[in-house]
Structures are given as structure tokens and as C-alpha cells.
Amino acid sequence: MKVLVPVDGSQTSLDAARRAAEMAEKEGAQVTLMTVAYFVQDILAEMPPNIQEKLEREGQRILDQAKEIFTGKNLPVETVLEVGTVPANNIIRKAQEGQFDRIIMGATGKTGLDQVLLGSTAAKVVAQASCEVVVVR
Ligand SMILES: Nc1ncnc2c1ncn2[C@@H]1O[C@H](COP(=O)(O)OP(=O)(O)OP(=O)(O)O)[C@@H](O)[C@H]1O
Numbered sequence: 001m002k003v004l005v006p007v008d009g010s011q012t013s014l015d016a017a018r019r020a021a022e023m024a025e026k027e028g029a030q031v032t033l034m035t036v037a038y039f040v041q042d043i044l045a046e047m048p049p050n051i052q053e054k055l056e057r058e059g060q061r062i063l064d065q066a067k068e069i070f071t072g073k074n075l076p077v078e079t080v081l082e083v084g085t086v087p088a089n090n091i092i093r094k095a096q097e098g099q100f101d102r103i104i105m106g107a108t109g110k111t112g113l114d115q116v117l118l119g120s121t122a123a124k125v126v127a128q129a130s131c132e133v134v135v136v137r
């Protein structure tokens, strides 16, 4: 079972990562953590290198934080850092191309308002992903 866990640094996305770690522990699921740094590829190429580095560092920090949940338990995990303007599109594409069986993600993230019950990234992935989607809240 291949599981994709999109993380954005929010507590809810870390809860999703914990859920995935449980699956790795009990069922031997192969987990990939993924974060999408907000940027347009074309602009990225023209951005000053220090801004690119900053973006990548922030993405890497988000991945490292989630990765700790796995390494702390000696569980294998992979990480992917992509750039894009609509994270749901990257997530949906990655799930399909990587032939993932399941996506585990948060119902909300770090960019939304507290009152929102289901964020736009979660809503789009639930609606359009080609595999099973588990939403953690
Ligand atoms: N940039 C991202 N990279 C990877 N995963 C993401 C990203 N943004 C959101 N996610 C995933 O989607 C889940 C839900 O976040 P979502 O963006 O839908 O809600 P929100 O930030 O509260 O609201 P909104 O973005 O619609 O204003 C997160 O917990 C995380 O699992």
C-alpha cells in the first residue's frame, strides 16, 4: 500500500502524518510526505537565487518536521518537494503518476480561516483524486 501525505506545516497535516505513521507501523504502508511550495515555475526560474533558496528551505523545514514523526519510530519515509500555485493539482498529479493507493491529508491547513470545515485543497483532492482519500480532522 502506497500512501501519499501532503503536508503544509499545519497541526492538522501533522495529525495526518501521524495517522500515516500508524499505518506504516501496523500495515507496512510505504509513506511519501509531500509539500508544495507556492510558486509559479516560470517565475521561479527568474527569481533571485536567495528567494528560491528561502522557498526551498521553508518547504524542507515543513518536510523535516513531518519526517521526524517517522524517523523517531524508525519507520522508512520518502519526501517530495514541488512548486506550484494550486497545491491540489500537484497532489492529484503525484498520486496518479506515482500510483498511490491512498492520500491521507488534513481537512484544514494553515492558509484558511478557522471557521472553514474543509479547506479548498482538501475539497479539490477529495473531488478529483483518482485514489482513495482519507481526510483527518
Ligand atoms: N501547499 C501544500 N502542500 C502540501 N499539502 C497541502 C498544502 N496545502 C494544503 N495541504 C494539505 O491539505 C490539507 C488541507 O488544507 P487546505 O489548504 O485545504 O485548508 P486551509 O489551508 O485551511 O484552507 P484554504 O487553503 O482553502 O484557504 C492540509 O492539512 C494538508 O494536508
Ligand SMILES: [Mg+2]
Residues within 6 Å of the ligand: 008, 109, 110, 111, 112, 119, 120, 121
Ligand atoms: Mg491551504
